[in-house]
Amino acid sequence: MNKFIQSLPKVELHLHIEGTLEPELMLELAQRNSINIPFNSVEEIRDAYNFHNLQSFLDIYFQGADVLVHEQDFFDLTWAYLLRCQEDNVLHTEIFFDPQAHTERGILFDTVVNGIDRALNKGVSELGITSKLIMCFLRHLDEESAFKTLTQAQAHKDKIIGVGLDSTEIGNPANKFERVFKQAIEQGFLTVAHAGEEGPADNISEALSLLKITRIDHGVRCSEDASLVKQLVSERIPLTVCPLSNIKLKVFDRMEQHNIVTLLRQGVCVTINSDDPAYFGGYMTDNFVAVNNAHPMNKAEIAQFTFNAIEASFVSPSEQERLRQVTQKYIALHQE
Template sequence: MKDTSIQAFIQDLPKTELHLHIEGTFEPELMFKIAKRNNLTIPYADVDELKRAYSFNNLQEFLDIYYAGASVLIKEEDFYDLTWAYLTKVHEQNVKHVEIFFDPQTHTDRDVPFEFVMNGIYRALEDGEKQLGISFKLIMSFLRHLDEASAFKTLEQALPYKDKIVAVGLDSSELGNPPSKFKKVFQKALEEGFLTVAHAGEEGPSEYIWEALDLLKVTRIDHGNRCLDDSKLIKRLAEEQMPLTLCPLSNLELKVIKDLKEYPLLKMMEHNLLVTINSDDPAYFGGYMNENFWGITKALNLSKTQIAELAKNGFKASCLSDEKKEAYLNEIELLLENN
C-alpha cells in the first residue's frame, strides 16, 4: 500500500487528543514573538539556535528547556495566543476534540496570577469550539517535583473554576516522585468533584501505575509503557479498559525507546489494552497528531484497520458524551469501509 494512501487516510480520520501539555506546544517562532512583546530575552540567538537545543537525552533535560520557554508567558493574551496557535494547527489535522493539560504552578511560581493562565487558555478553547468546531475539556496538572503543599495551594486556586476544569493530573519529573506523594491532594480533588488522571510508567516503574490506580483513583493513565513489566497489571488494565495515553514521538525523543520499531504498541493491542495516540509536547518532539500516527504506522507497519482502532480508542477514552462518542466511532467506521 502506498505511503500517500495511508497518510491521506490518517489526515481524513477524525481524531481526539487526550495527552497534550499546552505549554509543550510553544513553537520557537511564537516564543520569540511573545518574549519580544513582553520585553524579555531568551538565552538563544534566534529560532534556529533554539530549535537545535531541542535535542534531549532524558525527561529532565527536556523539562529544563520547557520551563525556560514557559517563562516568557506572563499576560492573559500570551496564554490565549499559545492555545489558539495549537488549535489552528490541529484543526488542519482533523482533530475534533482535545483534552488539554495546563501547569498553573509553572506560572504562579513566577507570580503570574492563576486567573491570567486560566482565562487566556479557556477563552482560546471557547473560540476554538465556536470557530473551528473543536470541542474541549481542560485538565489541571500538579507538578510532581514540587511538594504536596504546593499542589493543595493550586487546588484551592482552582476551586472557583470548577465548572471549567474537568480533572486534575500529575506530570513533570517522574522518577523519585511517586503518585503516593500526592494521595491527599487527589483525595481532596475527588471530593470537590474533579476526575483524576496521572502520568505513570513513562520513566517510572510499573509500581507507579498501581499507585495511580489505587491511591489516586485515576480514570486514565498517561503514558503507562511500563505496565508491560507486570502481567497482573496488564490483566487489570485490560479488564477495566483503563485508557493509556501513549505518545510515540515523545518517547522516542526522550530516549524512553531507542527506535519507534521497538515501540510496544502492538504488544499492548494484543493484550486488549485501550491505547490511544497523542502528541504530548509537539513543539519539542517533532510532531502533532498526524506525525505521531504516521511515525508509528510506518515503524510498525500498521494497517488501516489498526490505525482506525487507535483513533476509535481516543474517542472511547475521552470525556465526551456517549452520543458524541458513538457519532465519531460511526464516522471512523464509514471512512474505513470507504478505504
C-alpha cells in the same frame, strides 16, 4: 496509508499546552513581553530542543514558559495549537496545563486559565473542535503547593474538568499526592496521572490504587508486569501513549522497539497522542505515521486508536457516539 492517516478523525488526550510553544512564537512573545531568553533566533531555539532525558527537556520547557505572561499570550499559544488540530483532523482534544509553572513566577491563575479557555471556546465556535481542560500538579513540587493550586481552581470549575500529575516521575511517588487527589475527587474533578514513563510498572499500579485515577498518561512500562497488562485489558483502563515523545526522551531507542502496537493487539485501550509536540517533533498525524512506519498496520487497527481515544475521553456518551459515527463514516468511505 499516510493519506488515510492524515484525514482520519482523531481525538487527543495527552497534550501539554505549554509544550506546543513553537520557537517562532517563543521568540515573538519574548520580544513582545521584553523577556530575556538565551536565544537569538528560531534556529538556536530548535538546536536547544535536543535533549537526552526527561529532566533536560523539563529545563527548557520551563524556560520557554517564562515568555507566557499575559492572558493574550495563553490565548495565542492555545489558538496556534488548535489550528494544528484542524490540519490533523483532531475533532476533540483534552488539554493539560501546568498552573504552578506560572503562579510560581507571579502570574495569576486566572490569567492562565482565562486565556486558554477563551481560545478553546473560539475553537468550538470557529473550528468545530471540542475540548476539555485538565489541570496538572507538578510532582517535583510539594503537597502544599498542590493543595494551594487545587484551591485556586475552585473559581474555575466550569472550565476545568479534571486534575492530573506530571513532571519528574523519579523520586516523586504517587503517595506524595494521595491526599490532594482524594480531595480533588471529593470536589468533583476527574483524575489522571503520568506513570510508567521513566518510572517502572509499579508506579502505574500505585497511581491506580492510591490516586484512584481513571486513565494513565504514558503507561508504556506496563509491559514489565503481565498481571498489570491483564488488569488494563479487563478493566479497560486507558493509556495515553505519546510515541515520538518516548523516542525523543529515550524511553525507547527506536520506534521499532515501541510496544504500542503490541499493547493494541493485546486488547489494551491504548491511544496515540503528541505530548509536547513543539519539543518532540510531531503533532498527531506525525505520531500516527511514525508508529505505522515502524509497525505496519491495517486501516482498522489504525482507526482503533481513535475509537479507543473516544472511549477514554471525558465527553458525554452522546458526544462519544457522535465521534464514533463520524469515524465510522470515514472508514466506510476508505475501505480497501
